[in-house]
Every structure is written in structure tokens, then in C-alpha cells.
Amino acid sequence: MLHIVLFQPEIAPNTGNVGRMCALTRSRLHLIHPLGFEINDRNLRRAGMDYWRALDVHEHADWPAFRASPHRPARLWLFTTKTEQSFWSARYADGDGLVFGNEGSGAPEWLHAEIGEAQRVTIPHANSELRSLNLSTAAGIACYEALRQTGGLR
Secondary structure, eight states: OOEEEEESOOOHHHHHHHHHHHHHHTOEEEEESOOSSOOSHHHHGGGTHHHHTTOEEEEESSHHHHHHOTTOOSEEEEEOSSOOOBGGGOOOOTTEEEEEOBTTTBSOHHHHHHHOGGGEEBOOOSOTTSOOOOHHHHHHHHHHHHHHHHTTTO
16 A cells, blocks of 8 residues: 655645545545644535545644554655655655655655655656646656556556
């Protein structure tokens, strides 16, 4: 099973879209609090709330609670703009967790340090003047590459 980890997401539709993708791919979604919204029908309906009940979702009070969870991933990959290593060069395995920072500020420096340079990857893009992809787009690209490598959708 693949794990998608959203660190303090701020925008409900992004989280809803990621949740929908996780439900369709049978990936586990981890939400690290605080969230920038409430999980309710009004906030998530347009982005796939009807899929929410089919979703394997785990909410964690904070990062230490996530790390202590028996449902945590075996290994973590941090998707960030603060590395040169492409996500295509990573070798994903069943049970891995793909970690994404929030929409406003990404992942904090202490999280970069904890995960380590070897486990940080980026999704390349052609326009270096632009910062990054939308959170749900990045999570989708990453999830499907990891599933392609692990044979998770055969």
C-alpha cells in the first residue's frame, strides 16, 4: 500500500482531490494537523466528498503523533522544490509514504532535516520562474509514478 501524507494542508479542495485519488488508487491518506479547514460536506463536496467514505484516511494531531502511529509508512519521501534529485530517480517500494508540505509554505526546514537529503525529491518543470505545481497535481503525479514502479495498479 502506498501512503500519501499531507502536512498541514490549507485548502479543502486540494485535500478533497487528493482524497479522491487515494480512494481510487487504494492509497492511505494521512492528514497532519492543524488543517486550514474543517473536514465536512460543504468544504469537500466539490472535490470528491462522495469518495470520502471509501477512503482509508488517518488524521494525526501533529507530526510526532504521525511518527508514533502504527499506521505510518515504512519509509518517507519528501516532495519539495528544495532539492535537485528528481522524483523519477527515486526507487519507490510498497509501504512508502509520499510527503507533501502545505500550499502556503511547503514543508518546514526541520521536516527537511528529519527526512534527509537522500529522501527528498522534486518534480521537474520547464519554467524556473514559477515556484511549484498545485498540491493535488503534484500528489497525483507522484502517486501514479510510485504505483507504476511498484505495480500497485495492475
